[in-house]
Amino acid sequence: MSFFIASSPHHHLRRSTADLMRLVLIAMIPGVLAQWYFFGWGVILQLILAIGVALAAEAVCLLARNREPSSGLRDYTAVVTAALLAVSIPPLAPWWVIVIGTLFSIVIVKHLFGGVGHNIFNPAMAGYVLLLVSFPVQMTSWLPPATIAQELPGFWDSVRVLLFGFTGDGYSLEQIRRVDTGAMLDAVVMATPLDHIKTELAQGYTLSEAKSAIIFQGAAGTGWQWVNLAYLAGGLYLLKQRVITWHIPGALLGSLGLLALIGAVFAPDSLPNVDIHLLSGATMLAAFFIATDPVSAATSTRGKLVYAALIGLLIYVIRTWGGYPDAVAFAVLLANLCVPVIDQYTRPTVYGHHEERR
Amino acid sequence: MSAVQKYSGNDADIRLWSFPGGIHPPERKAPANQAPIQRLALADEFIIPLRQHIGALSEVQVAVGDHVLKGDLLSAPGIEHGLPVHAPTSGEIIEIGEFPLNHPSGLSGPGIRLRSDHLDSWGERKPLADYQQHNHLEVLEHLQHMGIAGLGGAGFPTARKVASAQGIDCLIINGAECEPYIAADDRLMREHADEIVRGSLILQWLTHAKSILIAIEDNKPEAIAAMRNALAQANENTLATQASELALKVVVIPTKYPSGGERQLTQILTGKQVPANGLPADIGILMHNTGTAWAVCRAIDHGEPLLERVVTLTGEAIRRPCTAWVPLGTPVQHLLEQVDFQPEAQQRVIIGGPMMGFTLPHLQVPVIKTTNCVLAPTRKELPPAGPEMPCIRCGACADVCPASLLPQQLYWLANANDYDGLKAHHLADCIECGACAYVCPSEIPLVQYYRQAKAEMREQAIEHHKAEIARQRFEARQARLEREKQERLERHAQAAKAREEALAARKQQPQASDDGAPRTPAKPDANTDPVASAVARAKARKAEREAARAESKESPAESATEAAPPEDPKKAAVAAAIARAKARKAAKQKDEDS
Ligand code: SF4
Numbered sequence A: 001m002s003f004f005i006a007s008s009p010h011h012h013l014r015r016s017t018a019d020l021m022r023l024v025l026i027a028m029i030p031g032v033l034a035q036w037y038f039f040g041w042g043v044i045l046q047l048i049l050a051i052g053v054a055l056a057a058e059a060v061c062l063l064a065r066n067r068e069p070s071s072g073l074r075d076y077t078a079v080v081t082a083a084l085l086a087v088s089i090p091p092l093a094p095w096w097v098i099v100i101g102t103l104f105s106i107v108i109v110k111h112l113f114g115g116v117g118h119n120i121f122n123p124a125m126a127g128y129v130l131l132l133v134s135f136p137v138q139m140t141s142w143l144p145p146a147t148i149a150q151e152l153p154g155f156w157d158s159v160r161v162l163l164f165g166f167t168g169d170g171y172s173l174e175q176i177r178r179v180d181t182g183a184m185l186d187a188v189v190m191a192t193p194l195d196h197i198k199t200e201l202a203q204g205y206t207l208s209e210a211k212s213a214i215i216f217q218g219a220a221g222t223g224w225q226w227v228n229l230a231y232l233a234g235g236l237y238l239l240k241q242r243v244i245t246w247h248i249p250g251a252l253l254g255s256l257g258l259l260a261l262i263g264a265v266f267a268p269d270s271l272p273n274v275d276i277h278l279l280s281g282a283t284m285l286a287a288f289f290i291a292t293d294p295v296s297a298a299t300s301t302r303g304k305l306v307y308a309a310l311i312g313l314l315i316y317v318i319r320t321w322g323g324y325p326d327a328v329a330f331a332v333l334l335a336n337l338c339v340p341v342i343d344q345y346t347r348p349t350v351y352g353h354h355e356e357r358r
Numbered sequence B: 001m002s003a004v005q006k007y008s009g010n011d012a013d014i015r016l017w018s019f020p021g022g023i024h025p026p027e028r029k030a031p032a033n034q035a036p037i038q039r040l041a042l043a044d045e046f047i048i049p050l051r052q053h054i055g056a057l058s059e060v061q062v063a064v065g066d067h068v069l070k071g072d073l074l075s076a077p078g079i080e081h082g083l084p085v086h087a088p089t090s091g092e093i094i095e096i097g098e099f100p101l102n103h104p105s106g107l108s109g110p111g112i113r114l115r116s117d118h119l120d121s122w123g124e125r126k127p128l129a130d131y132q133q134h135n136h137l138e139v140l141e142h143l144q145h146m147g148i149a150g151l152g153g154a155g156f157p158t159a160r161k162v163a164s165a166q167g168i169d170c171l172i173i174n175g176a177e178c179e180p181y182i183a184a185d186d187r188l189m190r191e192h193a194d195e196i197v198r199g200s201l202i203l204q205w206l207t208h209a210k211s212i213l214i215a216i217e218d219n220k221p222e223a224i225a226a227m228r229n230a231l232a233q234a235n236e237n238t239l240a241t242q243a244s245e246l247a248l249k250v251v252v253i254p255t256k257y258p259s260g261g262e263r264q265l266t267q268i269l270t271g272k273q274v275p276a277n278g279l280p281a282d283i284g285i286l287m288h289n290t291g292t293a294w295a296v297c298r299a300i301d302h303g304e305p306l307l308e309r310v311v312t313l314t315g316e317a318i319r320r321p322c323t324a325w326v327p328l329g330t331p332v333q334h335l336l337e338q339v340d341f342q343p344e345a346q347q348r349v350i351i352g353g354p355m356m357g358f359t360l361p362h363l364q365v366p367v368i369k370t371t372n373c374v375l376a377p378t379r380k381e382l383p384p385a386g387p388e389m390p391c392i393r394c395g396a397c398a399d400v401c402p403a404s405l406l407p408q409q410l411y412w413l414a415n416a417n418d419y420d421g422l423k424a425h426h427l428a429d430c431i432e433c434g435a436c437a438y439v440c441p442s443e444i445p446l447v448q449y450y451r452q453a454k455a456e457m458r459e460q461a462i463e464h465h466k467a468e469i470a471r472q473r474f475e476a477r478q479a480r481l482e483r484e485k486q487e488r489l490e491r492h493a494q495a496a497k498a499r500e501e502a503l504a505a506r507k508q509q510p511q512a513s514d515d516g517a518p519r520t521p522a523k524p525d526a527n528t529d530p531v532a533s534a535v536a537r538a539k540a541r542k543a544e545r546e547a548a549r550a551e552s553k554e555s556p557a558e559s560a561t562e563a564a565p566p567e568d569p570k571k572a573a574v575a576a577a578i579a580r581a582k583a584r585k586a587a588k589q590k591d592e593d594s
């Protein structure tokens, strides 16, 4: 009889890309639940919409590129991209925002660059930046967290706002976003904590004055800090499951935290402190879920440290001096651009070649 | 050698380093390592390949029909480097011809077929009693005559390895056995620890090493205990007389694949790296496998050539897994029959372990000196590779690479056939351990790509040399044609001039005869200058010899799968051809200059 020929190794760890991506999705659950609790059904609707569009776009792209669609769909990378984008945009943004963003992420950023593994940029973040630049109003219309909102729209109202822009009772998104501040007569349109600080500081208020606003009922803004802690929990799960290593989140949070600390020491009244930087905006999501995207990150261990520290630095710089309140997407894209250079200079020394390097 | 201190009876005083990367695949040493090493029924027929992995071909000393006894010489070390081959049992020579090799290439090679008489009667055995009374050369020669070769890794002739190593500080006996499933060294250490220690001492005596470290992974507690016991005994008896300064100890190293790789184990024990393109001897290290130490002991103390070895027979398609003493030359088919092999559809039979072993297309191949395991897994046990997915650049492969390579980068480069890039990324330093492919979530058969690229690069180098030769030939021919043309023109010009002069002369002296005209003598052909061509021939011969010598210095890689031996003579031939062409060119150049 003749036997089966195979190439070594004959053993495999048996953890496929799909398994990894599934674990990433599982790890996002706490963060998504927190977002749902504080910002209502919008986030769930965005997720459903984004994932549906992403899968359809992925299938069409694979067919157009003469690939077997089922194999590509099974690796879950498109789902992860869609999910990351969906949780990054305001929950009640009109439906076409997420549709455009997802299509751009999958079709242009991923497939026009050659499909999974070939894209230079993180697709979700590229999609996010496109949306932010094209639709600044819709993309900054965040809801106030449930704890201080006058009322959070229910499931069907959320669907209506998403599709038509109005709740069943005829409230617009603008109206929903209003918050009774108590101190003032008029309710004001609520900004995100980072946004709020930025505007206040720009108007000459000190940090403590800015933080006295109602939205800062916690360390880094009510709601937001819990969302960040929830993503942190998911990230720790990924670490424990060895889907990611500590290098990227560690270096990102480390560099951002360190810079925030330095800033807070030298200019305590005009620069936000460590807790705000680490627990506001998309910091934790970026550290554990976005920057760790294997395709667009640096590859070697040292490279990952440099890459993530760079993202931390860029986040701090853009948040502090840039034109946008949160900076994760820009920081990640800029760092993506640097990856080839980082990879070039952080190549580990190959066994037996230590002499040559010196 | 900060790692080596004087033996204090306490093994905790050795500092261990670690190597980058590595993996922890399921070990699965049980059930094969549970029972003592078995004796299986003797096969009816044996196939003894004349070329056992490394070493040139040896000359056959027997004829078809001869009756031989166990241990009789079948082929002598004819050309310089060949190892002799001995009869693994008594019987009759029934065929001398080509047989399938036990090699990943699946090629055939010259060999001898022997029919066993099932008496297994020994021929004459000549032990080298009291080896220390002999000089080193005699002992090395004895080992060479006994056919002793490395039992782990590449099967390099032991005497040559010892002889070529100068200035050895530390002799490492490699009992790591880091590949899953394999338990041959484990059982050997448990049952023959004293012989391993004795063989190690002989090797130490030969190399003047100041210390012997016996490295064993911590997943083999019984073997560790047995070796420690044997060492304590040796300390009482031999050591006192042999070398009071000798540090001799068992080092327990953490279980991690591939800690048994020569380079990795060197790093674990000394913190130093073997230089690229170098040998462990360059940093004062010589490494031998435990099995080799055992074989050295048998050869010196009992005069037994290397005729058998321990083979692990395991995998779930084998109903009675075990370790067994197997005479070299036993067909794998016979072995598997003895242990109730139940093949399933698409059965794989792997020689070696699951990480670095190779599959056999059929079972008509013999067990050779390096066959440490025959693994017949079921599909459930070791599922065949799934479909290859695109690389997601996750870097998992780089994290586990013990050579600190960037496997994903190598994969891109190999895909793009970028051989210069591959060289710049040191593909040559890949030991093909398979750790990268083991963890790759996209199930990319990375090692297969590397092997292919390596083969293509070898091919390309040969092609390149050929093209270079062709170019040189072409240029030489152009130069010759040009020169001939010049000469022709010159001759014509001279002839015309001569004619004119003759004509003029005739006009002056019309009575002079025609055939008195002076002729230009033909220039002697430069190419036939006897001195120059003799020099060129001598140069070519020298270059050829040098090429052959360089070839023989090829480094033994304990853990890397070695280059296919059939290539070696080819390589040497190519090198010689290049040398000849160069010599020819030089000679021509000289002619042209003169
Ligand atoms: S492990 Fe596989 S998928 Fe990940 S970077 Fe390496 S080759 Fe690519």
Ligand code: SF4
Residues within 6 Å of the ligand: B400, B401, B402, B403, B404, B405, B406, B407, B429, B430, B431, B432, B433, B434, B435, B436, B437, B446, B447
């Ligand atoms: S097979 Fe080569 S590249 Fe892969 S881990 Fe081993 S040494 Fe590194």
